[in-house]
Amino acid sequence: MMKPSELIDQSTGAQRRKIYSDQGIYEQELERIFGRCWLFLAHESQIPKPGDFFRTYMGEDDVLVIRQDDMSIKAFINSCTHRGNRLVRADRGNARAFACNYHGWAFGLDGSLANVPLEREVYFNEIDKNQFRLVPVDRLSSYKGLIFGCFDKDAPSLEEYLGDMRWYLDAALDAFPDGTELIGATQKVILHTNWKLPVENVCGDGYHLGWSHAGAMKATQSGDLSGFTVGNTGVDLEGGMSVAGLNGNSVLASLDGVSGYAFYPDPALALKYLNENRTKVVARLGKFRGEQIWGSQLNMTVFPSLQFLPGLNWFRVYHPKGPGKIEMWTWAIVEKNMPDELKQQILDNVLLTFGPAGLFDNDDGDNLASCTSQSRGWRTGQMPVYTNMAIGRSGKRVGLPGDIASGIVSEHNQRYFYRRWQEHMEAKTWSEVPQYNLNSLETKDEQRTVQTA
């Protein structure tokens, strides 16, 4: 297997296509990325009551997130400690206990082994039930309603992991004291793509919008997006920015405060909401975030596999199923204090644009699948692909964290994504993974350094 240092060339923005198809590289990703990073599990709003549970994945491991009787949250590997059967097969629900389908062992909400059939007759009361509790996810932490889990004891805290990305995340998650919630069922779609391709697509690829989605944009667009035109015939770089260099997390932002709702056939209700609440949000988040970030078209990425688009309001996580396959899960994210009518409209619009039959998503699936299959050949496997747009043209913007490139059409964020990927793949332990928040607001101005990947 090639070394991670040979797979990504940061100076040219090149990646070896093997990273999308090689089984060995994929297995190393399960260990060094999905086995090490903080991964999104669920939103607190999805399990509001004691006994509420939600089933998800961390890498390929099945995980169960459960609201406890004392309202705390626990997460366990969703696998029976007897013979390993999957314990819960429902997507979500509410229960008092979980009985395994195979031999009937039953577990409590807190993971304790509550009942073993024939305990006296066949185990002679000698089984130590404490030893067979469900295996907990090693670490669990929430950030503004988002529950994350991590398998690595040595990982930094979730706050450190998110780093200065929190400054941008807050514009979406903390514009109001009540925060956000996820609504709708989990929309699950199988895509025959390597997991990195949808992530790079959403984290930074504004380039494909005007071309891939030309038909969908023509059908749904009601407003402007950064002077952006259908068919990739024009773009205004001043209207947006690509922000990266935040521990592998990134943001793509238009800066007009309204374009998040540009792809609503009728955005009147949303625009009214933005109008009515703008002053409050500016008071809470400050002028820049309140006027230019909140309400704008934003692409937020938390490394490695959580992405959401405030405005279009979809919220998504990718679960890898081998090097060439993922399950893509999508919900709608809304601010809790939005009027019900607007929430309903947002859920409807998420499904119109990004659900399984979404007008935009229907364009991306085949491209991602083909980029994956075009890395499997004997010859293509040796070839590179490039994210070399506008290399070296990023820098600092006063008052904003991150290394920033102009416009939402850039490959700046993708390069930082692959740089983070490489850093993790090279590191044997967390202590070898560099932490960086470029141009941090916490650092004095003269100490800031701009690094270009």
Next chain:
Amino acid sequence: MNSALSKPLEARVMLAVEKHLAVQQQLFYEARILDEERFDEWLSLLTDDIRYRMPVTERRFRKDRSAPLAFGGGYIFDENKVRLGMRIGRLQSGLVWAEDPRNMVRRMINNIEIWQGAEANEAEVYSVVTIHRSRIDGEEKQFVAGRRDIWRETDQGWRLSVREMLLDTAVVLDSNMNTLF
């Protein structure tokens, strides 16, 4: 999804034979013009007040005790005539690269039941649709869905006014559902 079927069998009324056949013929005809991408003709088979809906399917325990989702699960399709027109506008824009070369699609309509609807000029129709798609090299995918329709008899013939669909999978197995059921 089984409003007519919840009636006892003896309370259900069949249509007169010619009408029954006309509705059944309409189902097959509709399937064929969709297979042939004659979308404008398909639109003309819909009443102006068409409701076209498919909810997201979730896997839940039979005895699930949790409260229903506040805004429902959401709909993969929740369309009126304007939105269906928008979908078709996209397909006909010449800008949907995933459809070029075209996908080969064949719809099979089975298990058809046709009953007298709530109104004198309406038929309530149950069916199962299997959509077979041949996309990209050697990739063949299938969707199976149950349908409940209301067809209305008008001066122009039978027109579709309600279609409720239930997809038989919680994880969509194809990269898009860029198709009409």
